[in-house]
Ligand SMILES: [Zn+2]
């Protein structure tokens with residue numbers, strides 16, 4: 001006696017989700033099939049739609065349904081300041097603080113030598129090309145203040161200073177080890193105002 | 200600036216999964232879109248297939264792709280013993296012990312007055328009809344030894360004894376508060392062998 005194939009396949013498929021092991025995949029499958037078939041269908045449709053519609057913004061690389069995201073397409077934003085963040089959620093947090101009117105570059109990750117994530121995996125060449133467009137005068141590095149975020153910030157600063165750009169880092173007003181996503185907007189705004197030039 | 204609609208919809212849809220809040224839904228969505236599009240597609244297909252193919256076995260109510268599940272369709276199983284479990288995973292665990300050759304009835308839940316799950320929600324009428332087919336001579340109650348499983352066992356025993364059936368409970372060889380799914384097969388087999396008649 002085994003589970004029916006389509007049940008085993010669903011349980012296996014749910015394990016693609018980060019943090020979901022065999023037991024919670026099974027619990028999720030039972031829940032969907034027993035108590036929330038409408039939710040299961042909604043999830044299948046949302047996955048299809050997201051896979052079909054979402055691409056990366058051509059300028060900042062965040063998720064977007066259009067070639068340029070709303071921020072990059074907005075010509076009222078200051079074109080000479082470029083803020084580098086790790087993830088789209090960090091960009092949204094900064095937008096929420098309303099303290100920044102420049103543009104962004106989203107790394108879609110961070111350097112993580114332990115996990116085998118090197119410079120090529122987060123496409124730093126693309127960042128350099130973007131920052132050296134002749135319009136950007138300052139690059140604000142707003143990666144997380146985790147060990148990985150700091151390593152990433154350091155490498156970015158070295159590479160961009162070599163191109164003659166002014167590179168700043170948001171102030172260490174954030175708690176050490178903190179992540180942008182989880183901090184309150186006030187603290188994050190303070191860190192933005194107190195950004196310092198990387199020597 | 201907000202997330203693109205199809206991204207927000209995917210994040211919202213992932214929250215239908217039990218134990219998944221806004222932050223982990225967001226992390227899951229980014230992971231799928233950034234690192235595992237094939238996994239996202241696999242999940243969407245598995246959900247569709249499961250919704251299309253899975254139904255409940257007509258006799259024991261477990262998940263099945265056919266009108267009768269493998270156990271119920273197997274005429275070598277003893278037809279006069281019926282083992283009541285909470286979930287399909289419990290049935291699989293008992294099958295793994297290889298100590299039981301009767302049939303099953305899967306409640307697909309348990310009584311849980313705190314969560315508003317009453318006798319009607321787990322369809323005890325259906326169990327009584329099944330147990331009173333004139334062939335079943337003994338009903339083994341193998342619900343979990345949690346508070347909810349014990350309440351469920353008690354009510355089932357009262358209802359079936361009123362119908363003149365012999366009702367037994369797997370032995371309390373299991374740890375108090377333990378769940379079938381998480382116990383080792385040896386302990387579970389012992390509990391099956393030492394089942395006692397409910398007085
Ligand atoms: Zn953009």
Ligand SMILES: [Zn+2]
Nearest residue numbers: 256259268271
């Ligand atoms: Zn069956």
